[in-house]
Amino acid sequence: MRVVVQRSKEASVTVEGKITGQIKKGLVLLVGVTHDDTFEDAEFVADKIVNLRIFEDENDKMNHSLIDVGGEILSVSQFTLYGDCRKGRRPNFMAAARPEHAITIYEKFNALLLDKGISVETGIFGAMMDVALVNDGPVTLIVESKNEKS
Structure with a gap:
């Protein structure tokens, strides 16, 4: 798994003109899943x-x-995190998991957070x-699972 973590003051995601998710202070997670990710990867990343x-003290x-x-x-699910841009001008998304696998891991990941x-x-x-956020800091990190190969 590969997750871009952005500390935010507020954020929302909109689909077809309707807000489907909205938060105040916290984290925006762009979540990518690859072929061999497991529930153990989801647990590792969620815990991490x-x-x-990454939040300030006094x-x-x-x-x-x-x-x-x-x-x-x-x-937010984000298959493009596994886009390979090393060759040519069009990203190759072969490392991104097929939707039927990715949704299972993504939903498990969210359940673990809950x-x-x-x-x-x-x-x-x-x-x-459409994802909107007020980035706090900005603080942006990438967290990858223990099984990450690259």
Whole structure:
């Protein structure tokens, strides 16, 4: 799994003119799944993300996690995170999981976040989505699962 993590002050995702997910302070997650990702990968990444110390304490040091600050998550499926742009001018998406596998891992990932007590909002898997956010910092990180090959 590959997840782009963006700390945000507020964010929303809109599909066909309707807001499907909206958060205040928290994290926007762009979630990519590859062919051999498993539920164990989803657990590893979910645990890593909710415990990352990327929110400031009273001394402006990144010492607090999402759990510590009571933040929310906006989780958006994003197969293009596995786009390979090394050859030619058109990305190759062969490393992205097929939808029937990706949705299973993506939904498990979101369920794991909920199990950790985090409020999770989402877009709609496979839909064209407009994502709006006020990036806080900005702070943007990439978290990959333990099985990542590259």
